[in-house]
Structures are given as C-alpha cells and as structure tokens.
Amino acid sequence: MDRITSMAVYVRAANLGSFAAAADAMGISPQMVSKHIRFLEDRVGATLIHRTTRRQDLTDTGRAFYERCKVILAETEAAENLAVDMHRHPSGLLRVNAPRTFGGLALPPVVSAFLDRYPDVQVELTLDDRFVDPVEEGYDVTIRIGAPANAGLSSVPLGFYHLVVCAAPAYLARHGYPETPEKLSEHQCLIFGQRAGNTLCRWTFARDGRSHEVRVDGRLFSNDWRVLMHAALEGRAIAFGAEAILREELKAGRLVRLFEDYETPKRPVHALYLASRKPAARVLRFVESLEAAFAPKA
Template sequence: MVDRLTSMAVFVAAADLGSFAAAAIALGMSPQMVAKHVASLESRLGTRLINRTTRRQSLTEFGRAYHERCRLVLAEAEAADALAEAVRAHPRGTLRINAPVTFGSHSLVPLLTRYLRECPEVEVDLSLTDRMVDPVEEGFEAVIRLGPLVESSLVARPLAPYRLVACAAPAYLAAHGVPDSPDALAGHQCLDFSHWPRGRESLWRFSRAGTTVEAPAAGRLRINDFRALLEAALDGFGIVLGVETALRDDLAAGRLVQILPDWDAPSRPMHLLTMRDRRPTAKLRRFVDLILSEFGPDGSAVRAVARDRGPA
C-alpha cells in the first residue's frame, strides 16, 4: 500500500525538479518508483497531475493547484513532527499517575511538588486508589503498584519494598506496657486498617530467624484510611502497623516508638509500571528518573529510613 503523504512528497519533488529522474536522485529511489507514487495520487484523485512526454513534463492546471496544497500539507506534517520531537526533548503536557492511597499521600506528593517546580510546563493528574487499575484502559502513563505482578506488556521497574513497622505513642506504652513478642499484642489495642470486610480476622505477621508468627490484630477501632489510623496512634489510643516512609518523621521526632524491633514486619514488593515505548516523552522520563532516585532499591528515601533505624 502506497503512503499518501510520501506520494505527496515525491510529487512535489518531481514538480520542483522538473523530472522523475531528478526527483529519483534527490529522494534516493528509482524513477519507476517516482512514477508509481505520482500515478497512485492521480488514480486516487481521478485526474492527471503532470503532463508527460518523452522530452519534458509540465503540471496540469489542477496539478499546479494540488502542488501548492501538498506544500502546505507537508509543511504542517513537518511542524507536527517537530512538535513531537519538542515534547520528547523538553518536559511539557499532562502526566497522569496512579498510586496507592497511603504511599501517594505520604510519600509521593512531596516528590511530585518537587517535580512540578523543576518542570514548569508539566501538569500532574494524580489518582490515589488501592484498587488495581488498568493503565491502558484508564489512560495512566505511570502506575505505582503494590504486591506481586502479573504477566503484562507493561515495563515494570522495581522500587524499594513496602516495609511495615509496628509502633505506638510513648503515652500509650507508658500506660499499657511494651509488648515483647507478637503474641503479647493480644492484650493491646491494635489500630487496624479495615481493608477486609468485617467478619474476617486481621492478622499481623512477624518473622525472625525463619520463623513467622501471626498475631490477631484485635482492637476497637478499624479505619480504611491510614492518616486517620496514624492520628489515633499519635493520640495514644493504640498500636499502629504502617509503612516505614510514612512513619519516619514521627519516629525520628519521638512522637511514636517502634515496638518489636527484633522482629521483621511484613513487606510487599512495589513497582513502577509504564507503557512500553521506545521513545517516551521527556515528562515521563524525568518522572521515572526521580522515582527511581527517591524510591528505587537504593533511593534516598530508603537510605533515610536506614539511617533512622540505625545499624541492624
């Protein structure tokens, strides 16, 4: 199938240079191929564009008018290509991102504001949900996903695992004691993230030296928003199990104290998913670079958490 835009470019070259042979040399194709492109246009239009004899060629009256239109079309196509190159060379446009609620609100937003200050021609549309979205169907250019991945055509870049720690306010621990094992949590108010429907028991899993212990997260307060759980913990009402990066500032300031430091709380794999594109836009490339720098396996957020925790 002959490409119409290419045929227009060949026709313009033949008209400007005065012969099929000259156009063929300029375009790096055979005179027969030049003739094929011109014939394809004439067949599509139903009229002759060039009068041809063995000695010379000349544009028909319609050919002259069509020649000018083709010049305009080709110029617009060049401008469109230049725009695409500019978008790939300089961050601009709207970037649609999806992320889990807790990670997005506590950890991602500070990075996004830094990204927007650095890229003043970019707008960000961030959707926070714990639902598993379809990036293709829902139009997200970047998705941060927790948990194991399934087979897909998306590019998956590993981020630092989503590590959890158990902690409570000093006032709570002073009033109720510090649990010395996962089993001891049974006598405490565990502030539970109500991800599961009521009736299904929540279990907090801890491991040490290859042994895993499941402790029932019993408590009188269940909330489906981590910010609210954190407020309850800071108020001294109970023990919260949350992601390290979201708790880092409160732990460092002493507003919360980690419990069971000799036990490893659960962690979940986390990945950045993007579409497979050989030439991603500059806005996406810069976002990916920042995410990997901050939250990759060796990112600055991971190093900051390690410093807060001190040597193992």
C-alpha cells in the first residue's frame, strides 16, 4: 500500500475519531480504513490506535506518529502545489540553444521581450552551429535550421530561413541597381564564409522552375554575419542574407531588397523541445513567443 495515502487515512481517522467517519469523508469503506491503519502499524511495529467497540484512542506512539504525519502530508501537498505552479506559471532556468547567426541577430528581441513578460524566468542562450543533442546536453529548447531529425522531441515550425539579396540605398545610389542576378558580377558583394583560394562564391537563384548559380566576388569575407550586416548598412556592398535577420532593416528602408521576382534558397526552421507529457510552463511560453515572432501568419 502507499504510505502517504495510509498516513492521510490515519490522520483523518484520528481527527474524526472513528474509522466509519474517516471512511465516509474519504469515500472508502471502513474495512479499507482498517487495512491502511494495520499497514502502518505493521511498518512501525507498534500499535497506533487502541480500538474498542465504543471508542478509539491514540497510543503514545500513535500521538507522536500523528504529529509527524501531519508535517509530512503538509510538505507533500506543498511539493505538489509547487510542481503544479511551476507548470502553470513560468519560472526557473530556461536553457536555449540556437545557430550563431540566427541566435545572435534574430533571437535577442524575442528573448528580451520574454524576460520582461516573465520576471521569474532566467534564460541561458547558447549559440552553436554544431549538432547539439538537447537531451544529452540538457537544453530545454533548441532551434534548428533544416529538417528536424531528433526522435522523441516535439517540433514547432518557425517558418523558413529564407535568403534574400539586399543593399543600402546609398550603395544603389552610387553604383546603380543590378537588373538581373547575372549583373552581380559587376558589383561588390559581401561574402559569408572564408575565401578559398581564387574560387568565387556562388549565389543560387531560380525563376520559371529553372535554377542557376551566379558567381559573385567582393572585398569583404566574414564568418560572422554581424560584420557583413554592418558593412551592408554602411553601403559598402550587396548582401545575401536571411530575411529573418534583415527584416527590421528592410522594413525601415535602411536596406532595399533586390530581385523579388526570383526565388532564392530557403530552409525550414524549427523549435524543438522534449516531448514530455507536461512540459514546464517556461518551455511552452517561450516556444509560443518564438511562434509569434517567426511562424508564418495565416
């Protein structure tokens, strides 16, 4: 039998003064009340209640045991209430992992707004482009670009990591608009990554169902998109970056999108979290914040 349940029955019987009253209050039979009491007495090796046909009295051991049972039951209820509250009210440490560029440029406003909304939550945001096993490494939420492959994880789509071509108005005023992607060979471009010898970078475009690559070159290469973003905003060259990290600059007109009638590469973005029966509230609310910020609007 369950000790906590038996303790609850024992305390109720002691409070009400009879097995029958305890049985009626708890919705069980008097015989079951008696079984719970005998179970506890067998465990402690002592009589807890003197029972006669007319009355019942706690023994000295029974009175001491009764007081400790009340403490244990109160602590058990407090622990259960705490667990329920943590699932209902976001609190505690939320560990998030995301790719470097997306996490460094697109996530900060979402994280800041989340922290403002839920003051009892702490966020640890780790940026990493390597494959991360969220279960093994203890992450509550991971954001991944590409098709999710992790079994046992819930997956929430956050739209697409869609690459777009753009430039600052100042650059276009000085150098003109390239009329087609092929004209990019006549312009300075910002290259994400490292230059490999004399190999030119290739940007991919599609139109009318046909895909083709365009060779581009430039004077600035970097594996950190913040460097390229700064250079693009200064009007130094044309950029090819994710719409999710350029959205505010495009909306404000600080950058202008080019070749809108061409298709450019895009990959799905997902938020992943452990598929447990009752995820913590901080996990669910953060995933909802990601959906609100990035998922396509119907």
